[in-house]
Structures are given as structure tokens and as C-alpha cells.
Amino acid sequence: MNEVPVTARINGEEWSGRVEPRLLLSDFLRGTLGLTGTHVGCEHGVCGACTVRFDGDPVRACLMFAVQIDGHVVETVEGLTPDIEGGVAAASDLHPIQRAFHEAHALQCGFCTPGILMTIAAFLETTPDPSEAEIRSALAGHLCRCTGYHNIVIAVRRAADLSRGDPTAVADEDTGP
């Protein structure tokens, strides 16, 4: 196979290597790099599970080829918590958006969550104080089969407060198992 050289910045670190042109970005992230936080559902752009940030913009990793990231910047859900090397994170290690999702019970099976987090990370940068309608519209490109979206909307609102350092949004103590 004629592989193509690629150099890109992925979650803050430079990666160089060779990839086959037909390798999807989603499969490259999961299979080649072991970044399995990026999920794969439909592989035709509908479900949003594979959403990552490409030069800052949320995109579908299943609709890009890995060769196309050459010279660009990619962020996946793993990049939200760069200090956690594998293993399980303590609540205090989480990114404010992840913390908000945890506290508001915004996930059940969690399949949709990484994609939603990447969309919301970009969304809150341009819309730091969103209305409920804006939140629902930002979530429209993601399918969640578990939650009914209600708690996801609450979590995004909470994430906005946490990200802006709103003291009234201080986290409840983690009462996990």
C-alpha cells in the first residue's frame, strides 16, 4: 500500500507517521493511536459519536481521512484531561464540562458523551452564556439513545457556569460508589 507521510498536532503533541489514504480519521484515532474515547456509531455523519475538533472546529472524524490532518491540529476527548495517563480519573481531575456532565447525570451508557463534549467545548468558547434554546440547537448534531437529553441540557448550562467560574455552580461532593 502506498502510505502517505503525515505530521499533525494531536491533543497538544506532535505526531508523525505514515498512513494509508483510505484510513478514516476515526479509525486512525482509535486503531493507530489507541485514543478510543472517540466513538464510532453510524460512520455516515448522522450520530455525532465520532465528533472531534479540527483546527478548533467540531467535525465528524468518520467523514475525514487521516491523511487530511497533515499540518493541522486535532483534539479528542482525551485532550480535555491531558494529565490523566490511562486509568480512572478522580472527579477533581475532570475538565469543567466533564465535571458538569458527571454531576448532572448527563450520561447513562456514555456512548454519545465524548462527541457531545467536543461540540460543547467549542460551543462554550463562542457562546459562554448560552440560553436553553442555544444549548438545544448546539446539541442537535448528536444522538443520545439513553438520557432523553434533559440532563444533558442541564449539564451544558452547568458547564457554562463552571467554565465562567460562577461560584454558585460549585460542585456537590462526589458521592460515587
Add this chain to the structure above:
Amino acid sequence: MKPAPFEYAAPTTLDEALSVLSRGDGDARPLAGGQSLVPMLNFRLGGPATLVDLNAIEELAFIEPTADGGLRIGAMTRQVALERDPSVRRAAPLLAEAAPSIAHAQIRTRGTVGGSLAHADPAAELPAVLLALGARVRIARRPRDGESDGRVERSLPLEDLYLGPFFTALEPDELLVEIAVPGLRPGEGTAFEELARRSGDYAIVGAAARVWLRADGACEEAAVSLINAGPTPCLLEDAAATLRGVSPTPERIEEAAVAAAEACEPAADMHGSEAYRRHLARLLTTRVLLRAVGRARERVA
């Protein structure tokens, strides 16, 4: 791996891209945003021998105001730029109004204006909206055997691009390079509306209108186009003709909407019967014409 193997070219100039296409013997395919092409490759609905990735060609991504108040839009302009660029809101507010209805935000960050026009989906927003605006497309290729050197270009009214469902007048060695949109004149107003089951879904039916009013309030020119109401993106000439030269009263607008609903050729599918789609065509045409006329009146000098 999902897609079948292909040769990959990532040219950085338009001329280079045209050269790869012309050497491709009809089996080289441009890759724009990939938001329609990559799903097809993932399902192996087609497998070109060569993919010519246009994403590194900076000269194809631009939005430029023209002297006559219109816009030149490069084929590789992302759909999201239509929402973000203030010059679009000024010169072609219809484009800014319709853009958020295209797919999801995460698709519009990659999907391109040229890709949507070339894909020729009768359910797509941009072809219909740009038809209503009277846009033209510029197309380029390398010289074929016996032709002298240089780039060969042609310019078409967008209408002439569409020959059938997902079928255009583009030859395999050609690229759509630029879209020219005439500027909004004083006395001219536009409007867009579509009905979709959920945000981001393709429209069951959609409509776009442009109305140009004279100082005496009569309609000098009108255009109506429908989305997902026929085999190709289409202008409804009968509807527009009903309005030309007369005052666009609600009665006349209703007549135009009936003409649009009669002339369109919607197909039935699981989202709606033919009759339901005709009903929507009439309803949405009425609404967009009323709104376009209202906006045109605000702009009569």
C-alpha cells in the same frame, strides 16, 4: 477499512488539481468537504481510482464582494462561512438565512458551497437558494487533445448545471471553481423556509423566494425555487410569471403558490406523500413570498 483503496492527491493549486483530474481518465474524483462523498465511499457506493483532495487549495476558499454589490464565492468556501461572514448577510441575506438549515454545525464546518452545488441533491438548500438568487457558476479544466495550452473556462447560469437527480453538466475533468451571486438591489427582498422533522434533517420540502419591486410597488422581477419537490433543484417559472408586472397582493401571491404547487414534481417517500409535499410547496411558497415582499417594501428607495 471501509472505503476501497484509491490513489490520493493533495494539490495546493487549482492548476495542479485540474492536471490530476485531466490525467485521471474519468476515474479521478474531487474531494471537497467529503460530507456527501465520504459516506458514499464508506458504504462502497462507488470507488474512484483517484481522489483529488481540494482542501489544501487556498485560492478556492474565499468570499469577495464585487463592484455591483454582489459576491464571488470560491468553491471551497465552507458552508459555515455563510453564517459567519458579515458580507454575506449584507449582499445575500438569503444565503445567511438558509445556511443554518444545512445539516448540522459539525457538517457545515467541513461541507463546502461548491461541493453542495456539484453534488446536485434535489433536497439540498444551497442549489435552490442560489437558483433563486440568479447565481452563475464558473467551471475550469485543462485543455483536452488538440486544444491550445492554458486553462479552459466556462460560465453557466446555475440552472444549466442541473440535468437530473445528482447529475450535473460537469465533465469528469472539470472543477466548479466559483459562484457569482448578484447583489441585492434597492427594492429587492428574499426569504427562505423549510420544514424538516428534526433540526439537521434534510427538508421534507423547502422554498426560497426573491422579489424585486419597482417604486410604484409593482413587481419587476420574481424568482421562486423549491427544495425536495422534484428530480433536480428547480426554479418555478410559472409561479414567478404570475407576479411579474403586477402588484404582489396576498391574492396574487396565493395564485403564485398554487402555480408552484402544480408545477413541481415531488416524489413520495417515508417522510411524506406526493400530495403532502404539494401542500407544503403551496404553503411555504406563500410564506416566503409574503416575507420577501415585506422585506422588499422596506428596501424600496
